[in-house]
Amino acid sequence: MAESTKISSVFSQLQSQGEMAFMPFITAGDPDMETTLALIRELTTRGVHLIEIGFPYSDPIADGPVIQASYTRALNAGIHVDDIFSGIESLNHDETPPLVAMVSYAIVLRLGPENFLDRAKAAGFSGLIVPDLPADVADELPQLAGSRGLDLIQLIAPTTTDERVGRILKSATGFLYCISLAGTTGVRDELPEELKGQLDSLRAKTDLPLAVGFGISRPEQVEMLRGSAHGVIVGSGIVRHLESISKDSTTADEVVNAIGEFASEMVHAVAADDR
Amino acid sequence: MATASSKTSSSDPATTNVPDASGRFGEFGRRFVPETLMHALEELTEQYQQAKQDQQFQEDLNRLLATYVGRPNPLYFAERLTEHCGGAQIYLKREDLNHTGAHKINNTVGQGLLTLRMGKERVIAETGAGQHGVATATVCARFGLQCVVYMGEEDIRRQRLNVFNMKTLGAEVRPVTSGSRTLRDATNEALRDWMSSVGDTHYIIGSVVGPHPFPMMVRDFQSVIGRETKQQCLDQVGKLPDEIVACVGGGSNSAGMFYPFIDDADVALTGVEAGGRSAEAGEHASTLTYGVKGVLHGSYSYVLQDNDGQTQDVHSISAGLDYPGVGPEHSYWKDSGRVQYHNVRDDEALQAFQTLAKLEGLLPAIESSHAIAHVLKTAAQRSPDEVIVVCLSGRGDKDVNEVARLLGQDI
Numbered sequence: 001m002a003e004s005t006k007i008s009s010v011f012s013q014l015q016s017q018g019e020m021a022f023m024p025f026i027t028a029g030d031p032d033m034e035t036t037l038a039l040i041r042e043l044t045t046r047g048v049h050l051i052e053i054g055f056p057y058s059d060p061i062a063d064g065p066v067i068q069a070s071y072t073r074a075l076n077a078g079i080h081v082d083d084i085f086s087g088i089e090s091l092n093h094d095e096t097p098p099l100v101a102m103v104s105y106a107i108v109l110r111l112g113p114e115n116f117l118d119r120a121k122a123a124g125f126s127g128l129i130v131p132d133l134p135a136d137v138a139d140e141l142p143q144l145a146g147s148r149g150l151d152l153i154q155l156i157a158p159t160t161t162d163e164r165v166g167r168i169l170k171s172a173t174g175f176l177y178c179i180s181l182a183g184t185t186g187v188r189d190e191l192p193e194e195l196k197g198q199l200d201s202l203r204a205k206t207d208l209p210l211a212v213g214f215g216i217s218r219p220e221q222v223e224m225l226r227g228s229a230h231g232v233i234v235g236s237g238i239v240r241h242l243e244s245i246s247k248d249s250t251t252a253d254e255v256v257n258a259i260g261e262f263a264s265e266m267v268h269a270v271a272a273d274d275r
Numbered sequence: 276m277a278t279a280s281s282k283t284s285s286s287d288p289a290t291t292n293v294p295d296a297s298g299r300f301g302e303f304g305r306r307f308v309p310e311t312l313m314h315a316l317e318e319l320t321e322q323y324q325q326a327k328q329d330q331q332f333q334e335d336l337n338r339l340l341a342t343y344v345g346r347p348n349p350l351y352f353a354e355r356l357t358e359h360c361g362g363a364q365i366y367l368k369r370e371d372l373n374h375t376g377a378h379k380i381n382n383t384v385g386q387g388l389l390t391l392r393m394g395k396e397r398v399i400a401e402t403g404a405g406q407h408g409v410a411t412a413t414v415c416a417r418f419g420l421q422c423v424v425y426m427g428e429e430d431i432r433r434q435r436l437n438v439f440n441m442k443t444l445g446a447e448v449r450p451v452t453s454g455s456r457t458l459r460d461a462t463n464e465a466l467r468d469w470m471s472s473v474g475d476t477h478y479i480i481g482s483v484v485g486p487h488p489f490p491m492m493v494r495d496f497q498s499v500i501g502r503e504t505k506q507q508c509l510d511q512v513g514k515l516p517d518e519i520v521a522c523v524g525g526g527s528n529s530a531g532m533f534y535p536f537i538d539d540a541d542v543a544l545t546g547v548e549a550g551g552r553s554a555e556a557g558e559h560a561s562t563l564t565y566g567v568k569g570v571l572h573g574s575y576s577y578v579l580q581d582n583d584g585q586t587q588d589v590h591s592i593s594a595g596l597d598y599p600g601v602g603p604e605h606s607y608w609k610d611s612g613r614v615q616y617h618n619v620r621d622d623e624a625l626q627a628f629q630t631l632a633k634l635e636g637l638l639p640a641i642e643s644s645h646a647i648a649h650v651l652k653t654a655a656q657r658s659p660d661e662v663i664v665v666c667l668s669g670r671g672d673k674d675v676n677e678v679a680r681l682l683g684q685d686i
Contacts, residue, residue: 058586059459059571061466062309068453068463081583105307106570110584132307132570136297157311159473164313179311 006098006126007151007174010049011209011230020222020270021049021231023211024263025102027070028053029079030242033087035252042256044096046263049270051096052129052233055084055103062104062131066236066243073246081107088123098126100153100174105133113141117148127151127174135168142171153177158198165205175209175231176202180216199228219269232270238262289613291537293604298487301610303603306486308466308573315473320488322393327495332388339384340499343417346381348372350507350664355634363517363657365650367637367667368504370528377640377669378500378528379410383479385496387414390477397421397476401465403430403458403524404595404642405437406669407481412446414479422446425464427456430594436673455588458524458598462572482525483602486573490530490602497531504664505535512662518543521666522645523563523616524596526605528668533614534604543615546605547649549591550618556581560589561618562601563609576603592621592681595642595669623648628671628678640669641678 004012014021024043028036036053043051056071056079063071088099101120108116108130120128127150133141135154145152151174156165158179180195199210212225213233222232241259244250293300306316326332340346348369357365370378383400390398398420402408408424415422424441428450431438441448454460462485469478483490483497508516519536521529523546536542551559556579559565566577571586579587579599591597608614619627624641627648631639639647646665654663671678679686 057584058454059463061463061470061572062311064467065453072454075585104570104584106578106580106586107584109570109575110567110580110582131309132573134306134308134310134313136313137305137307155310157309157313159311159314161314164310168310 005151010098022266022270023050023231023233024048024238025052025054025235027074027239028084029056029074030070031077031245033083037087038256042260043263046260047267048097048263050098052100052102055107057104064236066239070239070242085119085123093124101125101128103128103130105130114144117144117150121148121150127153129153135171138171155179169206172208175211178210178212180212196228219265222269289537289608289611294491300604300607303576303606304487304490305575307570308486311470316486323488323492326389326392335388336385344374344380347503353635359634360654362655363661363663365654366664368664370668371670375410375413377406379407381499382493382496383410383414386479387418391418395475395477398479399423399465399468399476400479401425401461403597405434409437409440411479412441412444416444424448425451425461427451427461429456433594433677434673482527483530484525484572484600490604493527494530494534497527498534500531501535515539515542516664517661518663520545520646520650522547522642524598526602528666530602530604532666546614546616547645548618549593549596550620551590552621557588558590560591560597563616564618571600574603576606577601592624593641617649619645619648627651638671639667640671641674643668
């Protein structure tokens, strides 16, 4: 764990330039793995700094309706964990930004934690987020991930007490995923005021980069985080676009391009400090 | 991992001294939930422990159980059913006589009082058959709490009477249209609601499932069933029963019935799951019989899932047993060998529903009919001086429309 990972390298480079990271989330296999891979290539071209890949799960209690619907579409289309790993493995990982698996513990446990981590590593993932595995029950997973050079990213919620923050920081690597609003993922109009206070308090306790997610969808929302956070995660705001492939007559190419345009705006927003 | 770090091997005998502080029943249980809920669960555990020690809380609970729920309910000797089966004497624990018609209210009264104690003003719940939804709506009306019940669209169709009752009691029933539109999806929605409302809302979970402390807390509130049964057996029969039989979906009536008997090694404990149409995946809801160890709804337990960890669809004639998971303490009891789990098919449950109606003048809930069906098959293997107690967990009024439909009759 001592040597720097692909994730920590990205953050330290951005931080030395005074820039933030833009970290989009996409669902694997919605509507199919081919589109997912096209999307990863598009996002890579647009210069995003990290991509979270959601593993569809049947009972995603940590996710809001937009991502759940996306997971359901992918599962109904027949996506399997094998397809995700082999698809990701086919990418040229010298070009892609770090890829992080967002995956329910139900899936990790069914495959066997060591087996899952081995396969994630072999496929080219740089880390994983297991949203239903709080630090208290993570047991050996942080060590098992660390020994494979994978970061196990931990979440901090607005409801997380100082005492819990201390416990979480002990096993956190890569970056901290700061949930900006109590509740599930989804698109919201305003970032809460208390968020800045929480980020300030976290910065005093850890050198890990702080990434803010849950409810961010517009380039304008980025400015409020400058100086407080090191990265911005957008999930539902991107996944919403995928819905239109299934619902309307929009083609996959059009959607990939639309998401790419949005990514460019966000990449510009996180970089620009002149406005 | 949950398995590797377990300190209790599966061959150890079951004890009543579970769960531990982290919510572990042997290797099962714990808290596999988003960080957002962790603080609330820690707080709830503490509040519950305090309430448990608080004499005033216990007095309030006992008074409501006596004067509002109607406890103790009888232990009834089913004479004609006994004669029909031609073996052990069969007694029925009459949870169907509780206010709202099922055991569910034992838990909602307890958790309702806890909600008041915590100063929260809003309650959410999930429901399958609607019994837990009605029991929650009832208690919320009694305590003046705002109530939202999540219910799968498919279950709303099957249980219209309960939906009407909940609304009459002042609850809002929110239809759940995601996934299989049944209990499991209603549970997802309730957990999701709780994540954004945890500051002012208590989630009254309806069974011994979910993250710690729910499996322990619901078991404790339901244990009044087993405690009364034990005393009534000693008073009426002069000894403990030879066997106790209860149906298992999530497993709350059975957990409450079994728990006070765990240390009585001579009392055989039998859980009966929903066998549905067949043993094929998707055709039944027999989690302990066919499931694997995994995580669902915040707890490590047996679960019906595929090789990718995706929860499988389940089927049962009974909306209350139609659930792909089971309480972690049942998994612990199964692996320790303390409780034997069997299953009963839809048609056998339907037959038992009619048999109990004709022989005893009792319309059992279709859930409880599964336990009756198992006894119809096995009572003859015991001698007439042996005693079987069946938990008649609820009454069947809510099921008559569905039963009539299945029997091809219009009502």
